[in-house]
Amino acid sequence: MPLYQAAQMKREAKANEIAKLLIEAGADVNYITISGDMLLHQAIANGNKEMVKTLVLAGAQIAVANSQGEMPYRMLFLRNFSRTLLLLGPFHFLRLN
Numbered sequence: 543m544p545l546y547q548a549a550q551m552k553r554e555a556k557a558n559e560i561a562k563l564l565i566e567a568g569a570d571v572n573y574i575t576i577s578g579d580m581l582l583h584q585a586i587a588n589g590n591k592e593m594v595k596t597l598v599l600a601g602a603q604i605a606v607a608n609s610q611g612e613m614p615y616r617m618l619f620l621r622n623f624s625r626t627l628l629l630l631g632p633f634h635f636l637r638l639n
Contacts, residue, residue: 544564544569545561545564545565545569545570545571545573545581546573546575546581546584548560548561548564548593549561549581549582549584549585549588549590549593549597550584550588551588551590551593552588552589552590554590555592557590557593558590558592558593558596561593561596561597562596565596565600571597571600571601571602572601572602572603572606577608577609578608578609578610579608579609580602580603580606580608580614581597581602582594582597582598582602582603582604582614583608583612583614583617585597586614586617586618586621586623587617589621591623591625591626594618594623594626595625595626598626602614604618
């Protein structure tokens with residue numbers, strides 16, 4: 543299962559386990575889909591908090607807009623992913639590399 547398919551799944555523990563293995567094997571956590579979303583956009587939109595946490599801790603960019611102009615950092619805030627935001631720490635949103 544490619545990482546982008548795991549990110550699209552809603553609250554599935556097995557998908558998160560598979561995602562961790564794929565990331566350890568070198569999967570790109572900042573992959574952009576044909577629709578212009580990063581994996582993090584998809585995981586947030588699907589409400590998969592564990593996948594969001596996995597992607598963020600693996601270095602997923604949170605300050606990159608998708609094709610609709612939505613940034614993951616703002617999506618996290620609007621969808622009340624407060625625990626995930628705490629993981630980021632102050633000024634994490636400024637990480638642009």
